[in-house]
């Protein structure tokens with residue numbers, strides 16, 4: 001399973017990329033706004049740190065302007081993935097861009113039918129938002145299971161990029177189902193490393209080692 005981080009905070013990206021666990025980055029207009037940086041500079045900066053796919057979202061709502069924005073974003077770096085919303089214009093843009101060899105991430109997916117449309121439009125990634133579905137009392141993980149079943153039935157190449165992840169359990173559940181990618185906030189990626197028994201066991205080892213008075217170096 002690939003791990004992407006869902007942030008536009010360049011310091012967090014640098015810090016976590018150094019762990020070797022970051023296969024890509026996803027951003028959205030809200031995260032970009034929070035960064036306070038110029039969007040094009042921000043995308044260039046992220047692409048220079050992470051060689052894997054970096055999702056940069058168009059902000060137009062019509063196909064023609066989306067295509068113009070995508071052309072600007074694609075010039076920034078080879079690993080830019082154009083993120084488009086799951087709307088008729090977004091999917092029209094997805095089809096045109098993927099036919100032209102661009103990576104496309106279709107975002108704001110909340111139903112299996114929407115995911116089917118994105119795959120037919122040639123998306124490289126579909127982003128179902130599990131946390132936001134859980135928030136309204138639907139099951140985000142049921143959506144992931146349904147999309148995987150549909151994609152496997154038809155041999156679609158679109159990768160399921162589980163988004164709106166809120167906890168390590170979302171990551172583990174998605175991995176158990178065989179989802180291709182999980183994009184998560186930096187705090188969730190950090191949580192994946194933790195277990196109280198690891199801390200407890202390490203402390204005991206270190207205490208015992210200190211008693212020997214030895215040093216490996």
Ligand code: G3P
Pocket residue numbers: 006026027028129131132163164165183
């Ligand atoms: O970037 C898309 C998605 O991961 C957003 O998550 O937490 O705002 O629902 P969230």
